Amino acid sequence: MAKGSVNGAQPAPPRRLSWNDPDVRSIVYQAVALILVVAIGWFLVSNTLHNLSIRNISTGFDFLSRESGFAIGESPIAFGPENTYARAILVGLLNTIRVAVVGIVLATILGTIVGIARLSKNWLIAKLSMIYVEVIRNIPLLLQLFFWYAIITESMPGPRQALNLLPGVFVSNRGVKVPAPTDHFAYDLAAFGFLLAIVLIIFVVRFARKRQDATGQAFPVYRTGIALLLGMPVLGWLIGGAPLELDVPKLQGFNFVGGATLTPEFAALLFGLVLYTAGFIAEVVRSGIQAVSYGQWEAASALGLTRSQTLRLIVLPQSLRVIIPPMTSQYLNLTKNSSLAVAIGYPDIVSVANTTLNQTGQAIEGIMIIMAVYLSISLSISLFMNWYNKHIALVER
Amino acid sequence: MTTASESLPPPSISTGPIAWVRERLFSSPLNTVLTVLSVWLILMALPPFIEWALIKSSFTAATSQECRAGGGACWAFIGQKYRLILFGLYPYEEQWRPLIAAILLVAMIVASCMPRFWNVSLPIIWVGGLIVVAILMWGGVFGLRYVENTLWGGLPLTLILATFGIAIAFPFGIVLALGRRSRMPAIKTLCIMYIELIRGVPLISMLFMSSVMLPLFLPEGFSIDKLLRAQIAIILFAAAYIAEVVRGGLQAIPKGQYEGADSLGLSYGQKMRLVILPQALKIVIPPLVNLFIAAFKDTSLVVIIGIYDLMQSAKVSLTDPAWRGFSIEVYIFISIIYFLFCYSMSKYSQNLEKRLATGHKR
Numbered sequence: 002m003a004k005g006s007v008n009g010a011q012p013a014p015p016r017r018l019s020w021n022d023p024d025v026r027s028i029v030y031q032a033v034a035l036i037l038v039v040a041i042g043w044f045l046v047s048n049t050l051h052n053l054s055i056r057n058i059s060t061g062f063d064f065l066s067r068e069s070g071f072a073i074g075e076s077p078i079a080f081g082p083e084n085t086y087a088r089a090i091l092v093g094l095l096n097t098i099r100v101a102v103v104g105i106v107l108a109t110i111l112g113t114i115v116g117i118a119r120l121s122k123n124w125l126i127a128k129l130s131m132i133y134v135e136v137i138r139n140i141p142l143l144l145q146l147f148f149w150y151a152i153i154t155e156s157m158p159g160p161r162q163a164l165n166l167l168p169g170v171f172v173s174n175r176g177v178k179v180p181a182p183t184d185h186f187a188y189d190l191a192a193f194g195f196l197l198a199i200v201l202i203i204f205v206v207r208f209a210r211k212r213q214d215a216t217g218q219a220f221p222v223y224r225t226g227i228a229l230l231l232g233m234p235v236l237g238w239l240i241g242g243a244p245l246e247l248d249v250p251k252l253q254g255f256n257f258v259g260g261a262t263l264t265p266e267f268a269a270l271l272f273g274l275v276l277y278t279a280g281f282i283a284e285v286v287r288s289g290i291q292a293v294s295y296g297q298w299e300a301a302s303a304l305g306l307t308r309s310q311t312l313r314l315i316v317l318p319q320s321l322r323v324i325i326p327p328m329t330s331q332y333l334n335l336t337k338n339s340s341l342a343v344a345i346g347y348p349d350i351v352s353v354a355n356t357t358l359n360q361t362g363q364a365i366e367g368i369m370i371i372m373a374v375y376l377s378i379s380l381s382i383s384l385f386m387n388w389y390n391k392h393i394a395l396v397e398r
Numbered sequence: 399m400t401t402a403s404e405s406l407p408p409p410s411i412s413t414g415p416i417a418w419v420r421e422r423l424f425s426s427p428l429n430t431v432l433t434v435l436s437v438w439l440i441l442m443a444l445p446p447f448i449e450w451a452l453i454k455s456s457f458t459a460a461t462s463q464e465c466r467a468g469g470g471a472c473w474a475f476i477g478q479k480y481r482l483i484l485f486g487l488y489p490y491e492e493q494w495r496p497l498i499a500a501i502l503l504v505a506m507i508v509a510s511c512m513p514r515f516w517n518v519s520l521p522i523i524w525v526g527g528l529i530v531v532a533i534l535m536w537g538g539v540f541g542l543r544y545v546e547n548t549l550w551g552g553l554p555l556t557l558i559l560a561t562f563g564i565a566i567a568f569p570f571g572i573v574l575a576l577g578r579r580s581r582m583p584a585i586k587t588l589c590i591m592y593i594e595l596i597r598g599v600p601l602i603s604m605l606f607m608s609s610v611m612l613p614l615f616l617p618e619g620f621s622i623d624k625l626l627r628a629q630i631a632i633i634l635f636a637a638a639y640i641a642e643v644v645r646g647g648l649q650a651i652p653k654g655q656y657e658g659a660d661s662l663g664l665s666y667g668q669k670m671r672l673v674i675l676p677q678a679l680k681i682v683i684p685p686l687v688n689l690f691i692a693a694f695k696d697t698s699l700v701v702i703i704g705i706y707d708l709m710q711s712a713k714v715s716l717t718d719p720a721w722r723g724f725s726i727e728v729y730i731f732i733s734i735i736y737f738l739f740c741y742s743m744s745k746y747s748q749n750l751e752k753r754l755a756t757g758h759k760r
Binding site: 379 | 408421422423425429432433436437440462582583584585588595597598599600602603606607610611613614615616617636695696698699701702705710712723725726729732733736740741746756
């Protein structure tokens with residue numbers, strides 16, 4: 002590289018094209034690789050175009066604005082056969098995001114509990130969590146999904162004999178029915194209160210840190226935070242008039258009306274994903290905690306910190322650094338595994354895109370949509386987790 | 399404190415079963431609560447399960463009505479259907495062939511797990527073994543009847559998809575890993591793009607792609623059958639993951655090894671083949687075993703594009719109108735099969751990690 006620019010005393014040797022020059026070789030190799038890839042790509046694309054023209058399939062995304070003509074079992078937004086394919090795909094995307102977000106939150110909680118339980122001094126608890134982790138991790142997720150789905154749809158009674166676990170809660174082979182609050186202005190206020198609480202907490206944390214830096218006095222951030230998170234929504238609800246009526250599900254004919262539903266598909270998928278991923282997260286958490294050396298515990302207690310302070314201030318921040326990268330890949334796995342929904346009929350993005358490509362014949366566009374969606378979800382999760390990882394990383398001199 | 403004349407009580411026993419119970423189950427109020435809670439849980443869950451699975455179950459019933467009468471599990475169903483579940487639609491009287499093929503594949507996997515075979519003989523065993531498996535499955539020579547691969551199924555197919563997948567993806571993965579570590583920007587970019595693209599999408603989308611897009615990619619008149627298409631998808635998918643694992647191994651080799659090889663005047667190929675890769679691959683054997691477990695579990699996804707693997711044959715066995723509604727039994731049966739394979743491999747990988755961890759960890 003810097004061969005030509007030696008200081009002026011010696012004229013640079015004239016550059017000759019030689020196979021022995023690593024730079025020349027590297028350029029040749031790269032050129033060959035690029036040409037190969039372009040050639041293969043051109044071959045595939047030209048074949049595809051040819052095949053498509055034979056089958057009279059037009060390429061492009063025009064089909065997205067056409068009427069879809071199929072119904073989707075469950076949808077967070079209104080959807081009917083008269084809506085477009087684009088809206089159908091949006092419904093699939095929202096369903097994927099819904100199960101992924103709920104799944105990630107629940108799997109993190111369950112996985113952390115099981116991971117800590119595996120390290121418990123209590124023999125029974127440690128063994129039980131070990132059995133859980135080993136069994137769950139060594140059976141394919143798809144099989145577990147089929148299993149849960151079969152349990153829900155085959156072993157549960159029909160709606161007329163539904164199990165009435167709590168007043169208003171019915172479990173049957175049509176899913177779980179729960180009472181839902183009726184639409185009321187107060188709930189919007191409560192949601193607003195929740196958002197406000199999050200903003201306030203950010204300010205409280207800043208204020209607490211500043212005050213501790215200046216005066217050394219600690220501020221009870223956690224207690225304040227929890228009080229705000231619980232208090233603000235309740236306050237909003239009270240201001241809105243504290244409505245108490247609930248939409249309780251009732252048996253009418255062969256099925257329930259009213260209330261909110263957890264469909265068997267969603268329940269089986271969520272259950273399977275959470276249990277499966279929690280098994281992996283448990284191992285991540287366990288190894289993270291074990292990675293913090295025991296000396297840290299001893300040093301903390303020598304400083305007079307309580308056990309919970311030690312865990313919160315000394316051990317967890319250090320183990321988080323070990324935990325975050327593998328945890329990120331577990332979150333990504335959960336999101337990608339949610340695509341197995343197609344096997345049990347939950348209308349996620351893969352399932353909807355699959356129906357779309359079967360109906361329209363737009364195979365390439367359908368697959369491209371699926372891949373683009375997962376790539377962008379994966380990318381955003383890993384960007385966020387990388388940002389978080391950098392945020393908590395050890396700052397060295 | 400002031401008068402120390404009174405003698406202290408003897409210390410509580412610190413060995414023996416009572417001490418063990420006190421120490422491991424009831425050492426604090428929280429632990430006591432947890433112990434009581436989990437014992438209650440076990441008492442709630444275990445007896446009904448045992449009653450269902452063993453006491454009220456039927457192992458010999460001839461019809462489904464008879465089987466259902468007991469109110470417990472119907473294991474007789476498995477007895478009726480195990481040939482279908484294990485071997486799929488393979489011609490009934492020829493099913494010894496997939497059986498031997500499956501045993502051979504397992505033997506090859508076991509051999510690869512023994513350090514004794516970690517030399518030139520391993521590739522030979524694999525190439526030879528895979529050829530024998532292919533002959534057994536396809537037939538058509540040595541007087542064996544030709545069996546189309548659309549009839550293959552069950553456990554041998556699951557094993558084939560996983561082992562061929564990993565075995566063929568392995569060299570690709572190494573090339574991709576070397577490419578990603580390369581100093582040539584174009585090659586490096588291509589490899590990174592491939593690896594990240596594949597790792598960012600679920601296997602299902604790859605399987606869909608192979609089943610609907612691959613036929614479009616090929617010139618007119620050419621076609622590959624469904625099984626091969628799924629196998630290609632699994633290979634392409636596994637290669638990206640293997641590449642990342644191997645890259646980890648390459649990064650763990652100290653720089654001095656690279657420089658030492660350079661100073662001996664070795665070419666890039668010699669350096670990698672003789673110095674770097676033997677060390678790097680040794681480090682990554684445990685994660686590779688884990689990848690194999692993942693691949694073994696992931697092959698179950700081919701159900702979605704309609705390939706007759708263990709999972710699919712289990713599902714098909716459920717569609718017999720004479721035997722309806724025994725899905726839990728079948729799922730438990732194949733869960734046990736999957737579990738035995740995966741658990742033994744993961745135990746092996748843990749042992750290996752302990753055995754190999756001597757030199758590098760301080």
